[in-house]
Amino acid sequence: MIARLLSHDLPRNRWLAAALLLIVVGLAVAPFAFPGSKALGVAAKMLVFILLVASYDLLLGYTGIVSFAHTMFFGLGAYGVAIASTQMGAGWPAVALGLAAALAVSLALALVIGLFSLRVKAIFFAMITLAVAAAFQTLASQLSDFTGGEDGLTFKNPEWLSPAFEYGRLLSYYLLFVAVLVLFLLLLRIVNSPFGRVLQAIRENDFRAEAIGFRTVVYRTLSNVLSAGFACIAGALLALWLRYTGPDTTLSFEVMLDILLIVVIGGMGTMYGAVVGAVLFVFAQNYLQDGLKLAAGALDGVPVLSALLTPDRWLLWLGVLFVLSVYHFPTGVVGRLRALRQKAAR
Amino acid sequence: MNVLELEAVQTHIGAYHILHGVDLAVPEGEVTMLLGRNGAGKTTTLRTIMGLWAASAGRVSFKGQPIQGRPTPEIAQAGIAYVPESMGIFGDLTVQENIVLAARNARRASELDSARLDWIFGLFPALKKFWLAPAGKLSGGQKQMLAVARAIVEPRALLLIDEPSKGLAPSIINNLVSCFRELKKQQTTILLVEQNFMMAKALGDSVAVMDNGRVVHSGRMAELAADEGLQQRLLGLSLGAHQ
Amino acid sequence: MKLGAFDWRPLILLVGLMLLALPLVGAPSTWLTLTVAGLAMGLIVFVIASGLTLVFGLMDVLNFGHGVFIAMGAFVATSVMGGMGAWVASPSLLLNLGAIFAAMLAAMAVAGGIGWAFERVIVRPVYGQHLKQILITMGGMIVGEEVIKVIWGPLQIPLPLPEALRGSFVFGDTAIEKYRVLAVIIGLLVFGALLWTLNRTKVGLLVRAGVQDREMVESLGYRIRRLFVGVFVTGSALAGLGGVMWGLYQQSVTPQIGAQVNVLIFIVIIIGGLGSTLGCFVGALLVGLMANYTGFLAPKVALFSNIGLMVAVLLWRPQGLYPVTNR
Numbered sequence A: 001m002i003a004r005l006l007s008h009d010l011p012r013n014r015w016l017a018a019a020l021l022l023i024v025v026g027l028a029v030a031p032f033a034f035p036g037s038k039a040l041g042v043a044a045k046m047l048v049f050i051l052l053v054a055s056y057d058l059l060l061g062y063t064g065i066v067s068f069a070h071t072m073f074f075g076l077g078a079y080g081v082a083i084a085s086t087q088m089g090a091g092w093p094a095v096a097l098g099l100a101a102a103l104a105v106s107l108a109l110a111l112v113i114g115l116f117s118l119r120v121k122a123i124f125f126a127m128i129t130l131a132v133a134a135a136f137q138t139l140a141s142q143l144s145d146f147t148g149g150e151d152g153l154t155f156k157n158p159e160w161l162s163p164a165f166e167y168g169r170l171l172s173y174y175l176l177f178v179a180v181l182v183l184f185l186l187l188l189r190i191v192n193s194p195f196g197r198v199l200q201a202i203r204e205n206d207f208r209a210e211a212i213g214f215r216t217v218v219y220r221t222l223s224n225v226l227s228a229g230f231a232c233i234a235g236a237l238l239a240l241w242l243r244y245t246g247p248d249t250t251l252s253f254e255v256m257l258d259i260l261l262i263v264v265i266g267g268m269g270t271m272y273g274a275v276v277g278a279v280l281f282v283f284a285q286n287y288l289q290d291g292l293k294l295a296a297g298a299l300d301g302v303p304v305l306s307a308l309l310t311p312d313r314w315l316l317w318l319g320v321l322f323v324l325s326v327y328h329f330p331t332g333v334v335g336r337l338r339a340l341r342q343k344a345a346r
Numbered sequence B: 001m002n003v004l005e006l007e008a009v010q011t012h013i014g015a016y017h018i019l020h021g022v023d024l025a026v027p028e029g030e031v032t033m034l035l036g037r038n039g040a041g042k043t044t045t046l047r048t049i050m051g052l053w054a055a056s057a058g059r060v061s062f063k064g065q066p067i068q069g070r071p072t073p074e075i076a077q078a079g080i081a082y083v084p085e086s087m088g089i090f091g092d093l094t095v096q097e098n099i100v101l102a103a104r105n106a107r108r109a110s111e112l113d114s115a116r117l118d119w120i121f122g123l124f125p126a127l128k129k130f131w132l133a134p135a136g137k138l139s140g141g142q143k144q145m146l147a148v149a150r151a152i153v154e155p156r157a158l159l160l161i162d163e164p165s166k167g168l169a170p171s172i173i174n175n176l177v178s179c180f181r182e183l184k185k186q187q188t189t190i191l192l193v194e195q196n197f198m199m200a201k202a203l204g205d206s207v208a209v210m211d212n213g214r215v216v217h218s219g220r221m222a223e224l225a226a227d228e229g230l231q232q233r234l235l236g237l238s239l240g241a242h243q
Numbered sequence C: 001m002k003l004g005a006f007d008w009r010p011l012i013l014l015v016g017l018m019l020l021a022l023p024l025v026g027a028p029s030t031w032l033t034l035t036v037a038g039l040a041m042g043l044i045v046f047v048i049a050s051g052l053t054l055v056f057g058l059m060d061v062l063n064f065g066h067g068v069f070i071a072m073g074a075f076v077a078t079s080v081m082g083g084m085g086a087w088v089a090s091p092s093l094l095l096n097l098g099a100i101f102a103a104m105l106a107a108m109a110v111a112g113g114i115g116w117a118f119e120r121v122i123v124r125p126v127y128g129q130h131l132k133q134i135l136i137t138m139g140g141m142i143v144g145e146e147v148i149k150v151i152w153g154p155l156q157i158p159l160p161l162p163e164a165l166r167g168s169f170v171f172g173d174t175a176i177e178k179y180r181v182l183a184v185i186i187g188l189l190v191f192g193a194l195l196w197t198l199n200r201t202k203v204g205l206l207v208r209a210g211v212q213d214r215e216m217v218e219s220l221g222y223r224i225r226r227l228f229v230g231v232f233v234t235g236s237a238l239a240g241l242g243g244v245m246w247g248l249y250q251q252s253v254t255p256q257i258g259a260q261v262n263v264l265i266f267i268v269i270i271i272g273g274l275g276s277t278l279g280c281f282v283g284a285l286l287v288g289l290m291a292n293y294t295g296f297l298a299p300k301v302a303l304f305s306n307i308g309l310m311v312a313v314l315l316w317r318p319q320g321l322y323p324v325t326n327r
Helices: A015-030 A035-060 A070-088 A092-116 A122-142 A170-192 A194-204 A205-211 A216-242 A247-251 A252-264 A272-298 A305-309 A310-330 A332-345 B042-050 B072-077 B097-104 B114-123 B125-129 B138-151 B170-185 B196-201 B221-226 B230-235 C009-027 C028-059 C066-083 C085-089 C093-128 C130-152 C179-201 C204-212 C214-219 C226-250 C257-272 C277-297 C299-316
Strands: B001-011 B018-028 B031-038 B053-061 B080-083 B158-162 B189-193 B207-213 B214-220 C168-171 C176-177
Touching: A015 A035, A015 A170, A015 A272, A015 A332, A015 B138, A035 A070, A035 A194, A035 A216, A035 A252, A035 A272, A070 A092, A070 A122, A070 A216, A070 A252, A070 A305, A092 A122, A092 A216, A122 A247, A122 A252, A122 C130, A122 C257, A122 C299, A170 B196, A170 C257, A194 A205, A194 A216, A194 B042, A205 A216, A205 C204, A216 B158, A216 B221, A247 A252, A247 B053, A252 A272, A252 A310, A252 A332, A252 C130, A272 A305, A272 A332, A310 C085, A310 C093, A310 C130, A310 C299, A332 C179, B001 B042, B001 B114, B001 B189, B001 C009, B001 C028, B018 B031, B018 B042, B018 B053, B018 B189, B018 B207, B018 B214, B031 B196, B031 B230, B042 B053, B042 B080, B042 B189, B042 C179, B080 B138, B097 C028, B097 C204, B114 B138, B114 B170, B125 B138, B138 B158, B138 B170, B170 B189, B170 B196, B170 B207, B196 B221, B207 B221, B207 B230, B207 C093, B214 B230, B214 C168, B221 B230, B221 C168, C009 C277, C028 C204, C028 C226, C028 C277, C066 C085, C066 C093, C066 C214, C066 C226, C085 C093, C085 C130, C093 C226, C130 C214, C168 C179, C176 C179, C179 C204, C179 C226, C204 C214, C204 C226, C226 C257, C257 C277, C277 C299
Parallel strands: B031 B189, B031 B207, B080 B158, B158 B189
Antiparallel strands: B001 B018, B001 B053, B207 B214, C168 C176
């Protein structure tokens, strides 16, 4: 039954399965096992990023498309909910309308972007998405009456999710948990379906796929659209959790880099890589800094090293890890773990 | 003395096994014709010699030295010139610039060997006429002449030429034949892939016939030209028929 | 006999844009100020992007980390000019220029050196693999940005113009900033030097041929790998120079300067056509002029003017203004 649930895409490695189980259970009982608002915040962020990166993996890992516009859809979802809640007043209707509107815009934009790839080569496409995402970020800052500009929007949640309500935070968390779980399983279903297999064929050799008879443009566009949709929902979830949306939580280039880091370190084209990667990354982002602080403290006085090891520079080490991963771990943590099993089996 | 020798050369391109063990000897100072049906592996053989595709097995030696696995620029510098089927003309560069590029010892047009250049202009007058024109604007035949001219602007020990006469008018083919004959007089060795049998018969001293990634016949051109039955078996048509 | 006319249309577009702006802007003096500003900005962007387009065109390498050379150059300039405070503060133009040129030379040397290391360590192992190139060069840029923060701190640093270069030349109604004139001069010199090298030297010949057909150049006996390293290092050095110029234009530098300018230079080389120096030149000028004209006429639209320009150009010529005829 578990196999059916996972669309027959099993972890295929003892360690990975154990890790995944640990993660699912840990996230499920987080409010109780890890008390404190910081810990819960970290868990919620992990959930959002799992969905966000998994949706990106669909595009990058399975279809082989490099796009830098992913944060745009993430932002659309978040801003959709935020703007609707601000303009219409807090409540479920606002959330529903905001999400629906955001999805509509995301899907439409993704469609246009996907079709545009007809006329330009892959390299151009990547660069164009970079430019579009940058423009969108500027747009969000500019339309400050609407979007709150640089400061962003703070808004109230529907009653059941608001902190005023006794179980508000708890319900919010479990809303995220259930949503992410369901959507992740849905993504697994998609990539393991005939559609998903065609995507992978296109990724390997688009010329050949076209020759066999698959209209690659259609598949690529569809992949773009689906990926955007999931990212949009992830954005809405983040907004609901934080009760705030701003350009730096969703649209900034830093977020795009984070996504790239996670998907590469976790393992492209595996879906589980997004899970493992997101958990590791968010954990590092929040707790590694403390670790670095310790190390910096110990090396205080040593001229160059202490500057390199300050907690603010954790991105430096992550960047180095990223570069090393691309060379030596092209298949990421998940790929490496799976390869271990094959090596042992021989 | 053999200027070029291939022993049991195999080449894989990705998953495709193209050359299945090629044995070839190219005698010095002669024109060796490399014949065979389309897809027999002739172009792959030339590219393997040139190092553009790495031989997965076997030995390629040039003047007695092994060159398989060496980088292409090194092989070219050893004295081999390559004229690919696609000609490899730099369309945005002028005819002059294409020639200067091919002359490794010249830094600019003024440093080209004028006697040699006159000889080339004599063989291929169109090149002189369009000297400053972008090479991309030349006709197919003129481009072919440019491609060959590039290979001979400086003396080379071995010329690898891939189907130069494809789609060319007979008059231009005659130019090419005269050019190659002159080169032979200068002790240049030529390995020529051709489908045009009139040309093959006119020029070839030795011949090697390929099929399915192997050399299935090698010997003197004169013998092959005289044996119609052998021609039929190897090439599916007789040399007497016009291509 | 010369066959084939030069393609004038993109240049006509450029001039056309300038002429179109005149009636829209209204006052000729304002138009002149904006045009010079646009040309200056465009030329700075050209200096930065010129190396990148050749790297793309010659070796098909997608360097998404070009921004790191820009940033390094800009920050080195802050240190050099900071150290030459007396020259910078002096009213003598000569000393001012001396300080700037010292900063530029230092920036180019450092950026070039980093470029060499970047090519060796980051780019070389991933030749031919576009996806990995994109990822790994971005990673390189992240690391570079963080290293800058380690050395110079994470905050914005001012890069004030030297004394004699402040202010503007005033002709009647028109005010033209002095620094912009210097930027235009330097930009044109770089363009001239690049064109001369590409068209009059054998190295330039090799680069132009290599952009079209790498394999054939190797078959002619040239080690194109070495050439590539040279082009990459030159491109990085130029980016460093551009970083100095950009920093002086903005009068401040931040560690994010690389990422910010990255988007702009990608737009420029897409518009120009990958591998084309002339395309890059025209594209950069178009972008610079567009940004300044729309900044004046319709500031809200200004930020999208680049994207709009890019989309418009691609609809006209999907491969860019001056596509390179590749094999």
